[in-house]
Amino acid sequence: MTDTDAEAEASLTVQKKGDSQAVFTDKILQQNRGDIAEITVQLENTDKAMVYVGTSDVNYMASVPVLDDDEDGEVTIEMNTFLAGGHTGATAEDVFSVAGDDTLQSSKVPNRTTSDLDNPLEAGDYDLSVEAGGVETDVGTLTLTERSxxxxxxxxxxxxxxxxxxxxxxxxxxxxxxxxxxxxxxxxxxxxxxxxxxxxxxxxxxxxxxxxxxxxxxxxxxxxxxxxxxxxxxxxxxxxxxxxxxxxxxxxxxxxxxxxxxxxxxxxxxxxxxxxxxxxxxxxxxxxxxxxxxxxDRDVEFDNVNQDDVLEVTKDSESSVTGTTNVAAGTELTIRLRASGDNPFLKSQTVEVADDGTFSATFDTSDLSVDTEFEATVRDSTGSYEPVDAMIVEGQQTTTKTTTTTTTTTTTTEEPTTTTTESTTEQTTTPTETTDSGGQAGFGVALALIAVIGAALLALRREN
Structure with missing residues (x-):
């Protein structure tokens, strides 16, 4: 048997929508008197809210109805704290606006419920509150500080x-x-x-x-x-x-x-x-x-200018032409190398002035002969600078400096040992060969010679 009562009850169950919520992104805000305060509200289960600024206790109170038109769940109110008090004749509609694609509610407008003040809002704390669906859902504080x-x-x-x-x-x-x-x-x-x-x-x-x-x-x-x-x-x-x-x-x-x-x-x-x-x-x-x-005045100077005021450019596949200038960093400079006559050529590079006022352009000058003469010019958005005479020179040779360190070792050698062999027929004396890098020159050789003479005299004496 089917339970029809249970089925009927289930079919009537409806998911209840969540309560409308509106909360301040920052509950404590601070801004200088005379500047624009930004009050951001986050919305949930609603696209409308009413924000209140101030209370009767501080003689300033205004209400601001907002609409989350772009449906991103957030609305930012911009409050002009200079105009807010009404001392210039500005209304609440002049004081409050909404940032981005959001708007004020079309059926309502911002409203200040307190009288016009004689001066701008004073420094101090101003209460904030927000309502969603007619119910207060959050509070905060806007603090105005002195300007400088x-x-x-x-x-x-x-x-x-x-x-x-x-x-x-x-x-x-x-x-x-x-x-x-x-x-x-x-x-x-x-x-x-x-x-x-x-x-x-x-x-x-x-x-x-x-x-x-x-x-x-x-x-x-x-x-x-x-x-x-x-x-x-x-x-x-x-x-x-x-x-x-x-x-x-x-x-x-x-x-x-x-x-x-x-x-x-x-x-x-x-x-x-x-x-x-x-x-x-x-x-x-x-x-x-x-x-x-x-x-x-605008000024540009090349590096590598010789005593004859001629710019020297090396013959190289990557020859650098560098210089300094007083124009603003980021300025584009066009560097041109130009020659006419029998062997005309034109080489051009555009570079930016660095933060320290320097510039550097790279050219392939390997196809130019040494001593080739030409003009170097610089141009920017304001016009051309005075051309400079220039010449191709040999590329600088890279010189590697080699440092040789000589280490002297001193060796102390003992005096040579003389070995005497007795024989009835032949006397042989074998000196020991030494290398002496210290002491008095020739001293070891003299000792060896004395030993040989002594051995000979001994042999002669035995024969006698």
């Missing part, structure tokens, strides 16, 4: 480099205090508490002091000369690249736009945060950091 104005540095990049983002800048720049004319100058400034109100389109000209809340950059001549007034450059022509994650921004100066950057000039670049305009610095005070750089 930290450092300045100048870099150099090749004239032809495209410097449009942080990666292209860091890949191209080199650390030099002197920049060659027509190369690009990159000014790097590090500070905190400014990235809520500056971006890639910010003009840091001092004339925009009020618009930029007292943050500006000046570029002044350091060495104007006797009785001359120092010149200044307008940084409006510089391109701005912001790296908020690393609390840094760059000003890229293409010298085509800065005609005053001439050979022999020295310049001071200063980032200023003016307290009369900036809410994070006390009134009547300023914070500033500076960097300096020099400008020199």
């Amino acid at each position: 104005t930290d450092s300045a540095k100048s870099w150099v990049a090749p004239d032809s480099a495209s410097l449009s983002d942080v990666e292209s800048i860091t890949d191209a720049v080199s650390d030099k205090s002197t920049v060659a004319t027509q190369d690009q100058v990159v000014l790097q400034f590090s500070a905190t508490g400014i990235f809520g109100y500056i971006n890639d389109s910010t003009d840091f000209n001092m004339a925009n002091n009020a618009t930029n809340y007292g943050v500006y950059v000046t570029l002044d001549e350091e060495n104007p000369g006797p009785n001359a007034q120092a010149r200044s450059l307008n940084v409006s022509n510089a391109s701005t690249v912001v790296d908020a994650d690393n609390k840094t921004f760059y000003l890229v100066m293409d010298q085509d736009d800065f005609a005053k950057l001439e050979d022999g000039t020295e310049w001071n670049a200063t980032l200023t945060v003016d307290g009369d305009q900036n809410p994070y610095v006390d009134a009547d005070e300023t914070e500033d950091v500076s960097t300096t750089f020099k400008v020199a």
Whole structure:
């Protein structure tokens, strides 16, 4: 008999969906006042959550509804801590945005439930909480700290480099205090508490002091000369690249736009945060950091130039032509060896300038005769340099220096032994042969001779 009741019960069993969950990836967050705070929430069994920032106890509270549009289980809220308090007239919709492909919920908008403040949010702790399905599922803390104005540095990049983002800048720049004319100058400034109100389109000209809340950059001549007034450059022509994650921004100066950057000039670049305009610095005070750089004409010099100013190039299948230059590392140089007349030839190699300012090109000159005369030239993106007279010379012979070490051994030899054999018919005396490398010369031979004479006299006496 079949148990139909059991079958009916089994067919009605339904798998219950898990509870909606939303938790903070980092429960303790820290950011500088005036910068962008990132609040990341992980979602499970839901694509929606409501995040709350602050409480009535600190006179700031806002709600942010988020939607995991790309369904990766994670949403990152970007909070502009400079605008958050409402002192500029900004709304919560101006303050909060969502990173990547995620969005705010279409049916709801961020909302600040507290009144506008007269100043930006103060330093301190702000509670975080998150709800999923109308139930609080996690809590955290956002700590805002005081800002700072930290450092300045100048870099150099090749004239032809495209410097449009942080990666292209860091890949191209080199650390030099002197920049060659027509190369690009990159000014790097590090500070905190400014990235809520500056971006890639910010003009840091001092004339925009009020618009930029007292943050500006000046570029002044350091060495104007006797009785001359120092010149200044307008940084409006510089391109701005912001790296908020690393609390840094760059000003890229293409010298085509800065005609005053001439050979022999020295310049001071200063980032200023003016307290009369900036809410994070006390009134009547300023914070500033500076960097300096020099400008020199582009220059290239070959190695192996003799006293007659002729470049000597060895006859070899792999002949190296080397030199030094003051242009930016990474600059491409085309080295050309060219001769005309009865035996014309043209050899060309393109190389990059190394970090230490050197360059090296390899040519096959084995088909050229010694004493062949030609010209060596260098060209880069800005044009050609003055040609240099050159000549093929014999390849250098590799000389192996051999050091011979002589070891003297001193041997001490005992005095020779004389053996006398008696015979009725014949007397034979056999001296022992010795090699003496020490003592007085000939002494051993004399002793042997005396022994022979003594033996002869003894034999004669017996005969008598």
